[in-house]
Amino acid sequence: MVHGIISRSWPPPRNKRSRDVELIPVRVLLTRAVQDFLRLESAGGLLLLGAAVLACIVANSAYAPTYAAFLSARVGLELGSLSLLKPVLLWINDGLMAVFFFLVGLELKREVMQGELTEWSQISLPVIGALGGMAVPAAVYVLLNWDNPIGKAGWPIPVATDIAFALAVLRLVGDRVPTSLKTFLLALAIFDDVGAIALIAVLFTRDLAVLPLVIAGIAVTVLFVLNRARVLRVSAYVILGCVLWLAVLKSGIHATLAGIVLALFIPIEPVDREGQSLLHRLEDALHPWVAYLILPVFAFANAGLSLRGMSLDSMLDPVPLGIAAGLFIGKPVGILAAVWLAIALGAAKPLNGSNGVSFFGVALVCGIGFTMSLFLGSLAFAGLPEYEMRIRLGVIAGSLLSAITGYLVLRFGLPRERRGVGRGPKPIRLPR
Numbered sequence: 001m002v003h004g005i006i007s008r009s010w011p012p013p014r015n016k017r018s019r020d021v022e023l024i025p026v027r028v029l030l031t032r033a034v035q036d037f038l039r040l041e042s043a044g045g046l047l048l049l050g051a052a053v054l055a056c057i058v059a060n061s062a063y064a065p066t067y068a069a070f071l072s073a074r075v076g077l078e079l080g081s082l083s084l085l086k087p088v089l090l091w092i093n094d095g096l097m098a099v100f101f102f103l104v105g106l107e108l109k110r111e112v113m114q115g116e117l118t119e120w121s122q123i124s125l126p127v128i129g130a131l132g133g134m135a136v137p138a139a140v141y142v143l144l145n146w147d148n149p150i151g152k153a154g155w156p157i158p159v160a161t162d163i164a165f166a167l168a169v170l171r172l173v174g175d176r177v178p179t180s181l182k183t184f185l186l187a188l189a190i191f192d193d194v195g196a197i198a199l200i201a202v203l204f205t206r207d208l209a210v211l212p213l214v215i216a217g218i219a220v221t222v223l224f225v226l227n228r229a230r231v232l233r234v235s236a237y238v239i240l241g242c243v244l245w246l247a248v249l250k251s252g253i254h255a256t257l258a259g260i261v262l263a264l265f266i267p268i269e270p271v272d273r274e275g276q277s278l279l280h281r282l283e284d285a286l287h288p289w290v291a292y293l294i295l296p297v298f299a300f301a302n303a304g305l306s307l308r309g310m311s312l313d314s315m316l317d318p319v320p321l322g323i324a325a326g327l328f329i330g331k332p333v334g335i336l337a338a339v340w341l342a343i344a345l346g347a348a349k350p351l352n353g354s355n356g357v358s359f360f361g362v363a364l365v366c367g368i369g370f371t372m373s374l375f376l377g378s379l380a381f382a383g384l385p386e387y388e389m390r391i392r393l394g395v396i397a398g399s400l401l402s403a404i405t406g407y408l409v410l411r412f413g414l415p416r417e418r419r420g421v422g423r424g425p426k427p428i429r430l431p432r
Contacts (some may be wrong), residue, residue, distance in 0.1 A: 024091055025192045045078035048164050050305040051296035052370070052396070055134045059304030071142025072299055080372035084246075087166030093378055097296045098245055098255040103290050104193050106283045111190065124348040125339060126187035132338025133188065133366055134159040134195050150387075151319045154380045156203065157391065158326030158373030158398065160196040161189040164295055169407050176414040180351040181362050188335070188366060196372050200254045204379045216258075219244040219304065223265035230267050232278050237266065254379070295371060302374040305392040315394060323373070325393025328401040332363035361410035367402030370395060 056065045075091065076084040086094070112118065137158035145151040166185055171178050197385035219240050226236060241262045249255035265337070268279045276284075315321065342348040351359075 024031060029144035047292055047296050048162075048170055048299050048370070051097070051238070051299040053219050055300045055302075056307075056396075060308070061305045062304065064304075067304060076160075089301055092298055093375065094249065094255045095245075096297060097375060098256045098260070099286065100294055100298075101193075101197065101256045101288055102241075102259035102263050102288045103283065104190065105260040106266060106279055106286070108190050108194065109263060109266070109268065110279060110283065111187065123187065123191075125342065126184055127191055127353065128342040129184070129335045129339045130188045130195060130337075132270050132334035133161070134192065134364075134407065136337070137326035140324040142321035145318045148318050150384070151322070154319055154323065154377060154387075154391070156380060157323050157373050157377045157395065158201045158330060158369055159183075159192065159199070160376065161192045161331070161366045162368045162370040162372060162399070163189040163193070164291065165368040165370050165403065169365050169368070169403050170362075170410070171275065172288060172407060173410040173414070176357060177362070178187055178351070178354050181354050181358055183368065184351055184354075186363050192366075193372065196376060197257060197260055199376070200379065201257055204255050206253045208247070209250060209299035212247045212249075216244055216247035219247060220261060220265075222350060223262065227265040227267055228232070229399070230270065234282070237262065292432025296403075298371060298375075301376065303370075303392060303396065304388060307398055314390075315397065317390055319387060319390040321392030322396065323377075323391065324398035324401065325396030326366040327369050327395070328364075328405075331367035331369070331402065334358065335363040335366055357409065359415040361406050361413060364402055364406035364409060367406070368399045369402075370399045373399070409414040 040206050055067075058064065064279060071089040072087050074085045074087055076086055096145060127205075138155045141155045141158055142152060145154070163186070166189060167182075170182055170185065197282045223237070223240055223244075224241070226287070245255055245258040248258040248261075266279045266282060268277045271280075310354070315324075339359070373395045374391065377387075377395065381387040381391060
């Protein structure tokens with residue numbers, strides 16, 4: 001953790017002649033940033049849920065053909081041999097989601113360099129929990145699809161946690177959940193996303209094209225130079241980011257990885273008088289766009305589950321059953337088993353202020369894999385439209401079960417009074 005201080009005017013001076021400057025600890029500034037992040041992501045999670053419900057309503061209405069035609073409409077431009085004509089759905093999944101991954105990269109860099117993940121003692125438990133929470137759901141899925149050679153390709157679908165939805169559930173519970181567990185969930189979800197990004201890079205990279213890779217390498221080199229020179233012009237990073245995205249898209253590597261790479265080169269120093277670096281400013285600016293626009297648009301485009309012809313047999317199909325069981329059962333089992341083993345072996349320390357009930361509830365909430373699971377499903381079964389509804393059915397069922405059960409465990413299993421919140425502190429009785 002950072003123990004220094006940043007010079008910052010607080011409150012702002014009433015006139016230009018005022019020279020009063022208060023020294024505010026970096027820890028306080030970071031705590032405020034984390035609190036703002038939790039509030040924003042929770043509100044975004046509710047909007048995300050609304051977009052998913054709206055998509056399901058439209059997919060089962062008279063507007064279903066229009067909905068499908070809009071998502072499959074090809075838009076873009078052509079410049080000679082360069083063609084960027086893609087369906088609207090792919091622009092959303094390849095373009096808008098690159099911005100989402102850029103924000104995830106910014107958050108990860110900030111947490112590792114200045115936040116709650118600067119030391120191994122702080123990151124060991126969420127890292128180990130994330131590994132267990134990825135391995136066991138994948139194993140559950142493969143076990144249920146062992147005799148389905150095509151369906152086996154969907155094993156990455158239940159490995160990730162949806163940050164927005166998970167934090168929205170914790171927000172509904174309120175202050176009963178210890179802050180340490182909220183931080184644990186946030187860190188675990190970020191490492192889940194990093195693991196999902198690694199899977200995308202390894203599993204969904206097509207035949208590589210040399211020239212675009214060379215262009216991407218040049219763009220990364222220039223980004224490195226800009227970072228070392230502490231260039232703070234946003235336009236420079238935006239232009240290079242677009243070049244990098246286009247080069248990665250044409251290289252055969254999934255284009256969303258360009259967002260993560262770009263985030264790594266955004267300067268976190270120097271800071272201005274408000275204690276903000278370029279990384280902090282970009283993170284603050286992008287949060288509303290991602291939470292209130294990009295993720296809801298993605299949900300609306302990918303969560304339209306048609307119930308026509310749906311029956312109990314549909315849920316018992318190995319693909320949706322494997323996804324739902326991986327999220328609802330495999331995720332909490334993997335997290336709890338990995339964390340218990342790590343603490344028992346002395347590889348990690350238990351969290352302050354947590355107990356078995358709260359940890360079990362948070363592990364259940366981690367089974368909400370909505371956004372990333374739908375995204376991984378679209379990649380795992382690309383070109384197989386007959387699997388589209390099975391993916392959506394499994395992801396929605398598993399995520400809903402995880403959200404409802406996790407909320408109930410936390411809502412009724414934790415005391416109302418925690419750390420002086422809830423009913424308030426008990427009055428002190430003075431001796432007579």
